[in-house]
Every structure is written in structure tokens, then in C-alpha cells.
Amino acid sequence: MSYHTFFGLKGQPFAADLALDAILKTDDLREVQQRILYTIELGAIALVTGEVGAGKSTALRWVAGGLHPSKYKPLWVTATSGSILEVYRQLLAELDIQTASSSRAILTGLIRTQILALVQSKKQQPVLIIDEASLLRLDVFAELHTLTQFEGDSKPYLPIILAGQNNLADNLLYRTAVPLASRIVARRHLQEVNREGMERYLDHHLKIAGLKHSPFDAQAVTAIHQGSGGLFRKANHLARGALIAATSEKSQLVTAEHVRRAASELF
Ligand SMILES: Nc1ncnc2c1ncn2[C@@H]1O[C@H](COP(=O)(O)OP(=O)(O)O)[C@@H](O)[C@H]1O
Ligand SMILES: [Mg+2]
The missing domain is CATH 3.40.50.300 (P-loop containing nucleotide triphosphate hydrolases)
Structure with missing residues (x-):
């Protein structure tokens, strides 16, 4: 099953080509x-x-x-x-x-x-x-x-x-x-964002993808924050990869372990 179907996402999550009004106003x-x-x-x-x-x-x-x-x-x-x-x-x-x-x-x-x-x-x-x-x-x-x-x-x-x-x-x-x-x-x-900024960022993109409640647990958010160094593009890849890793385990909760697995494939 695709991670889109598994998590009920509409469209590509953590996309690069956001419409102007979908950009998070930081x-x-x-x-x-x-x-x-x-x-x-x-x-x-x-x-x-x-x-x-x-x-x-x-x-x-x-x-x-x-x-x-x-x-x-x-x-x-x-x-x-x-x-x-x-x-x-x-x-x-x-x-x-x-x-x-x-x-x-x-x-x-x-x-x-x-x-x-x-x-x-x-x-x-x-x-x-x-x-x-x-x-x-x-x-x-x-x-x-x-x-x-x-x-x-x-x-x-x-x-x-x-x-x-x-x-x-x-x-x-x-x-x-x-x-x-x-x-x-x-x-x-x-600047690289702090953990709070990263959480807000992830929630924003998940909302755009149609999810009201984030499937990432607190440790997963921390892992994405640390693994990305507070940089958005890397965070996109980690978050998307973690969704895929969770899907392969049929887990609706995305954990730090899923983020770590995604990180092992990224530069
Ligand atoms: N304000 C924002 N709101 C939503 N997503 C953002 C925002 N800023 C960056 N992003 C996401 O992070 C990615 C990388 O941002 P980008 O502007 O390309 O970085 P840079 O030009 O500094 O390398 C974008 O493709 C987009 O997905
Ligand atoms: Mg650029």
C-alpha cells in the first residue's frame, strides 16, 4: 500500500512547489x-x-x-x-x-x-x-x-x-x-529553526496534505529537528521517508526509529 493511501494524504506531502498562499508565514x-x-x-x-x-x-x-x-x-x-x-x-x-x-x-x-x-x-x-x-x-x-x-x-x-x-x-x-x-x-x-519552529513547520505541511492530526510522535519530531539541523529541505526528506518507513510496518504512529531509518538513506 502506498504511504499516501495508508495515511490518507491528498497530494505530495512536504512539497517544494507550494502555492504562495500555502507558504508558512514565519x-x-x-x-x-x-x-x-x-x-x-x-x-x-x-x-x-x-x-x-x-x-x-x-x-x-x-x-x-x-x-x-x-x-x-x-x-x-x-x-x-x-x-x-x-x-x-x-x-x-x-x-x-x-x-x-x-x-x-x-x-x-x-x-x-x-x-x-x-x-x-x-x-x-x-x-x-x-x-x-x-x-x-x-x-x-x-x-x-x-x-x-x-x-x-x-x-x-x-x-x-x-x-x-x-x-x-x-x-x-x-x-x-x-x-x-x-x-x-x-x-x-x-537561521536554522528550533524544535518548536520545526514542529510548527511539520504540522503546517501535514495540514496542507490533508492531515489534521500529526502522525509523528514527540521523539520523531525531535529526531527530524536534529537530523535536519533545523533546515527545511532536509526535514522534508526525513519526514517523507519516515512516513514511508512507518507504512511498511503498518504503523499509524511515526516514531524516531522511522526517522532514523529514513536518515540512513539520505546525504
Ligand atoms: N515558509 C515556508 N513554508 C513552507 N515550506 C517552506 C518554507 N520555506 C521553505 N519551505 C520548504 O523547504 C524547502 C526548501 O526551501 P528553499 O526556499 O528552497 O530553501 P533555500 O533556497 O534556502 O535552499 C522548500 O522546497 C519548501 O518545501
Ligand atoms: Mg534556493
Whole structure:
């Protein structure tokens, strides 16, 4: 029997693709939102850091989703290879610009023209969001600074939200990154949650999956909290794995032993 049927779940529990209104509104989320709104107002730069799976991308998605589309245009870039060309390509796509050119001068020209058009003609505030910015090569920070300078530094047209792992903050200390880093006005580090926060998190996801009462006993919650180090993505895998382990034993109660069995298969 599948664990869905055994526990009476509707849909995939502990999913990654939560609808905006299904995201758990934590204090961290509100703190991130407040800083991003402030940063946009100033046309400055904000930093969101945290370990893998702490909830950075989800927080950004929630905040960006709350920006009214008639006033704001979030421009999403995910820095997987870390090169400036990749950033330009994704940015052009977000700005609905098609070009076959790979000349950096032409690409930056196109991007800057479109940013100006958004701000000046369409009265729409673009917001550059760079996720996984800890993967950006160091020289990219200098280029980003040039890209987003309008009339010297006097026109802060393009606020930037940089999200990534903790080394992002260190990378911004390098000499080539200093001009960009000097525009940072807000920063939030997403902490690993405590046990109480983890319990609330698990209950939230179980409710989304259709369960009013959690099948996890107290020790199982503690085991998930400890095994995940308070990080949500790892907790998702542990909790789902534990449900599967409990199903194979036909146990409606999920215990620490089930969590341990799930943990033995994860990295
Ligand atoms: N506020 C939240 N509410 C509900 N689930 C969340 C929340 N934040 C994170 N998650 C869950 O944790 C997973 C990892 O979060 P994610 O934002 O991808 O982390 P990061 O970007 O820091 O690596 C998400 O796929 C989602 O399932
Ligand atoms: Mg992420």
C-alpha cells in the first residue's frame, strides 16, 4: 500500500512547489519582506543568506509574489554557472528581449535601455533578484555594479536582492565587489529553526496534505529537528521517508526509529 493511501494524504506531502498562499508565514519571511521593501524604496541592495534548504528561495518567491504587478517587475536570475553571460541571458529573457548577440557591450546596452524604459515610460519598478548569488564569480560583482549604474550613482533605478549561502557575504568583501557591496542597506540571515519552529513547520505541511492530526510522535519530531539541523529541505526528506518507513510496518504512529531509518538513506 502506498504511504499516501495508508495515511490518507491528498497530494505530495512536504512539497517544494507550494502555492504562495500555502507558504508558512514565519517571522523570517516578514523580516525578509520588510528589508526588501525598504531596499526597493532606496534602489539599493539587500542580502538574504542561509544554509541550503533554510528557505531563502521560498522567502523570495513569497515576497516577489506580494509585489503588485502594475507597479513592480521582479526580474529573476538563478546563478547556476556563476558567469556574467548567464546573468545577462536570464535577465534579457525576463525583460522579454530577444537577441542573438553574445557581445557583452550589446547585451548590457539592451538591458539598460529596457530598465530605463520600464522606470521612465511604464512607471514600473524593476527589481533584480539573483538567487544562488553565492555561486557568482567575483568579477561578476564588478560588472553588475556597472550594469546598474545610471548617471553615475545618482539614479538608483535597479534595486538588487542577492540570495545565497553564507560565503556570499565573504565574497562581497573582495576588492572588485566593494563598489556593489557599498550599496547594501539590509541583510537577513535565515537561521536554522528550533524544535518548536520545526514542529510548527511539520504540522503546517501535514495540514496542507490533508492531515489534521500529526502522525509523528514527540521523539520523531525531535529526531527530524536534529537530523535536519533545523533546515527545511532536509526535514522534508526525513519526514517523507519516515512516513514511508512507518507504512511498511503498518504503523499509524511515526516514531524516531522511522526517522532514523529514513536518515540512513539520505546525504
Ligand atoms: N515558509 C515556508 N513554508 C513552507 N515550506 C517552506 C518554507 N520555506 C521553505 N519551505 C520548504 O523547504 C524547502 C526548501 O526551501 P528553499 O526556499 O528552497 O530553501 P533555500 O533556497 O534556502 O535552499 C522548500 O522546497 C519548501 O518545501
Ligand atoms: Mg534556493
